[in-house]
Amino acid sequence: MDFFKYQGTGNDFVVVDDRNGTFPASNQALVEQLCHRRFGVGADGLILLQKDTDYDFRMVYFNADGAEGSMCGNGGRCIVRFAHDLGVFDQEVRFLAVDGEHKAVVNADSVSLKMSPVSGIEDRNGLTFLNTGSPHVVVFVDDLESLDVVAEGRAIRYSDSFKPGGTNVNFAQVLDDKSVFVRTYERGVEDETYSCGTGVTAVALVAHQQVKMVSPVMIKTIGGNLRVSFNHLDNGGFDDIYLIGPAERVFAGTITV
């Protein structure tokens, strides 16, 4: 089976053209093995590009643990770049993911992905929580460099407030009046990743609400820079949310299964 490796700000994915629908998607052990960094290709997740009758394509996303995940923002940008590389569309595309319709625009060095509208930001037992296609907690800290993201993130991810599904956990430090540094503990990878697209989207919206940052918010992650623009609605929700940044092919190969 042919596969490709893509990365978006260091969030990396095994990507498969499954337009013929033959990938064994219910084989969780296979997906987990392909994502394993010692026994497999190595990735934070695996994405299938499938056919859809009403859209240009359909995105099916699995976390590194092999289970189908909720929406993945960086993965969305990568699958858009992949579809563009395959010649599925020219510049603008409309596709279906687990959280519904997405539109995207491709440029030479960036992919702009329209995210699902967000209904609001809630306080859950003292923690700021919102769903940007995936569930996210956002915690602002003063010294992100030295924070133990895995230990602190894991404690929140498995805490009673977020059972049974759990949550992704983002730690953010304000850098100046328009930029934030973000580190994320990702559910389903069960580790810190270099960047999380739905996570930095969540941070930008919370930064607007809590720190009065205006759109677009510039985000620094370990794997590079992203930009999030949005429109704040009177009812506390957000729409016209765009996640913008690089997404590129790293290599192509063949898996023997």
Ligand SMILES: N[C@H](CCC[C@H](N)C(=O)O)C(=O)O
């Ligand atoms: N890395 C992804 C998030 C994956 C979400 C996953 N960890 C889950 O909660 O199922 C992103 O760029 O948005």
